[in-house]
Each structure stands twice: as C-alpha cells, then as structure tokens.
Amino acid sequence: MKKILLTVLLMGWAGAVMAQDSMEIAEPEIFTMEQGDTTYVMQKYFMVFLKSGPKRSQTKEEAMEIQEKHLAYLQKMAEQGKTSITGPMDDAGEIRGIVIYNTATAEEARTLAEGDPAVQEGRLVVEVHPWWAAKGSMLK
Numbered sequence: 001m002k003k004i005l006l007t008v009l010l011m012g013w014a015g016a017v018m019a020q021d022s023m024e025i026a027e028p029e030i031f032t033m034e035q036g037d038t039t040y041v042m043q044k045y046f047m048v049f050l051k052s053g054p055k056r057s058q059t060k061e062e063a064m065e066i067q068e069k070h071l072a073y074l075q076k077m078a079e080q081g082k083t084s085i086t087g088p089m090d091d092a093g094e095i096r097g098i099v100i101y102n103t104a105t106a107e108e109a110r111t112l113a114e115g116d117p118a119v120q121e122g123r124l125v126v127e128v129h130p131w132w133a134a135k136g137s138m139l140k
Contacts, residue, residue: 026104030135040134045084046109047131050097055122069117070124074099082112085139096124106130 029044058066077083081102088097101109106128113119113126 026108028102028104041136042132043135045131045133046101046103046106047129048099048101048109048113049095049127049129050099050113050116050118050124051094051127052096053119053122053125058121058123063123066118066121066123073116073118077101077112100131 031042033040033042056063074083074086077099078086084100084102086097086099089095099113101112103109103112110126110128113128116124116126118124119126
C-alpha cells in the first residue's frame with residue numbers, strides 16, 4: 001500500500017512539474033548588434049495595421065460606443081505590457097491605426113488584436129507584420 005501511495009504521489013509531482021514547464025511564457029525573439037562602441041539589443045515586435053473593416057455602417061452612437069470599447073481595450077493591452085505604442089492614422093486611408101505588440105509570436109499578436117472590440121464588431125480588420133527595433137526604443 002505504501003508503494004502505491006508513494007507511486008501516486010511521485011506521479012502527481014512529476015505531472016505538476018511537467019505542467020509548470022509547459023506553462024512557461026514564451027519570450028520575444030532578440031539578438032544583439034554592435035555598432036561602434038554601442039551594443040543594441042534588437043527585439044522582434046509585431047506591427048499590426050488596423051484597417052477599415054467590412055462593417056462600418058453603424059449609427060454614430062453605435063460607432064462611438066465601439067470606439068470607447070476599442071480605446072479601453074488598447075489601454076488594457078498597454079497596462080499589461082502587451083503593446084509598446086498605439087495610434088491612429090491622420091488621413092482617411094484604409095489603414096486606420098497601428099499597434100506595436102510586444103509578444104513572442106505573430107499568432108499571439110493576432111489573437112490579441114482580434115480580441116479588440118472594434119475588430120470583433122467588423123469595423124476594423126488586422127494585418128500583422130514582424131518588425132525589429134532596438135529594445136526599449138523611444139520616439140523622438
């Protein structure tokens with residue numbers, strides 16, 4: 001009986017360790033680049049173009065409600081560290097805005113972008129592109 005109990009406990013412990021390993025969060029891809037006496041840590045980000053979607057015939061009030069949810073969602077992504085910068089375009093073109101996602105994979109960036117209420121409502125669609133930048137870069 002003790003052997004059975006010990007075996008069950010060991011199996012449970014091994015399963016917990018394996019589950020913990022599989023739950024590790026993937027890190028974004030990086031590499032270092034030297035230029036003169038400066039070493040840059042380059043990171044792959046994912047640039048998401050938010051483009052006009054097929055469903056843009058909402059009333060003004062409905063569109064404003066969707067926009068409020070869209071902005072709240074982007075704020076939440078920023079607070080969670082999932083985005084690095086976001087902003088709208090300043091013209092009436094097909095691309096309505098850009099979001100730089102700080103994720104390990106394009107699939108994760110796409111999943112997060114598609115969770116945006118404006119995308120779910122069809123006002124926007126997403127186009128995802130990998131993009132390299134020096135980690136911690138700032139706009140000037």
